[in-house]
Amino acid sequence: MRLATWNVNSVRAREERILDWLRRSETDVLAMQEIKCKPEQFPLAGFQELGYEVAIHGLNQWNGVAIASRVGLEDVQTSFAAQPAFGKPGQEPVVEARALGAVAGGVRVWSLYVPNGRGLNDPHYAYKLDFLARLRDASAAWKDEPTALVGDFNVAPLPTDIWSEEDSEAETHVTPEARAAFHALADHGYEELSRRFLPAEGTYTFWDYKQLRFPKGEGMRIDFIYASEPLAARAQDVTIVRDERKGKGASDHVPVVVDLD
DNA sequence: ATGGCTGGGAATCCCAGA
Numbered sequence: 001m002r003l004a005t006w007n008v009n010s011v012r013a014r015e016e017r018i019l020d021w022l023r024r025s026e027t028d029v030l031a032m033q034e035i036k037c038k039p040e041q042f043p044l045a046g047f048q049e050l051g052y053e054v055a056i057h058g059l060n061q062w063n064g065v066a067i068a069s070r071v072g073l074e075d076v077q078t079s080f081a082a083q084p085a086f087g088k089p090g091q092e093p094v095v096e097a098r099a100l101g102a103v104a105g106g107v108r109v110w111s112l113y114v115p116n117g118r119g120l121n122d123p124h125y126a127y128k129l130d131f132l133a134r135l136r137d138a139s140a141a142w143k144d145e146p147t148a149l150v151g152d153f154n155v156a157p158l159p160t161d162i163w164s165e166e167d168s169e170a171e172t173h174v175t176p177e178a179r180a181a182f183h184a185l186a187d188h189g190y191e192e193l194s195r196r197f198l199p200a201e202g203t204y205t206f207w208d209y210k211q212l213r214f215p216k217g218e219g220m221r222i223d224f225i226y227a228s229e230p231l232a233a234r235a236q237d238v239t240i241v242r243d244e245r246k247g248k249g250a251s252d253h254v255p256v257v258v259d260l261d
Numbered sequence: 262a263t264g265g266c267t268g269g270g271a272a273t274c275c276c277a278g279a
Contacts (some may be wrong), residue, residue, distance in 0.1 A: 012268090060269095116277080154279075167279085169278090209267055209278095210279095244262060
């Protein structure tokens with residue numbers, strides 16, 4: 001089975017690029033983040049024509065997660081246990097559309113969009129750390145079955161996962177607290193698979209649209225595939241599809257793909 | 262072997278992203 005994760009930065013703006021890649025890549029299950037739409041706005045027909053069914057969780061133009069599968073899609077869940085809510089000061093906190101779980105081809109897949117954090121003194125940063133801590137707690141329930149926690153974690157875990165740790169726009173991605181919260185996702189036996197197969201420094205999954213970051217090779221590794229022990233044992237390879245950052249109409253993230261027995 | 266942000270909406274500026 002081939003499983004991929006991709007922060008698409010709007011599924012409506014990216015539909016043709018996503019479908020083109022699905023046609024070429026022989027992907028069985030694609031977890032998407034930042035679809036930026038409600039379910040009724042999702043361009044479902046194109047996916048269905050390629051043989052995929054799609055589970056969608058979107059509340060508005062922000063965030064939004066989905067899973068497309070051509071190997072079945074069961075037991076859909078739109079949040080994990082104790083997933084934190086967020087609201088601006090004075091507003092009612094809302095559990096945002098940042099997690100979607102489903103069993104596809106016998107694998108429990110969670111499509112995850114971890115909060116950005118915005119700034120070290122912003123409430124969004126505490127929300128980010130809490131989201132990661134609660135996800136770690138919730139992951140215990142799935143540790144003994146084949147489970148993949150995939151998506152945009154908005155953390156560059158190692159100094160070599162970012163072109164410059166002094167990049168002020170990524171300050172919430174490189175703190176000791178954010179990195180510890182990311183690594184704690186391994187507490188229940190989960191392994192981050194991109195590191196096993198792609199250990200090279202400067203291997204990135206995201207390049208900002210601004211400042212010529214892609215042509216300059218200035219990116220970050222922030223999209224990952226955590227696998228429970230039963231699933232990690234089946235991993236054959238991981239690929240980061242850097243070519244998908246090229247050309248007109250690219251997302252700022254590229255797909256990360258794992259091949260499983 | 263690519264390109265100087267981009268997307269969505271309340272819309273002709275604002276919010277969010279990282």
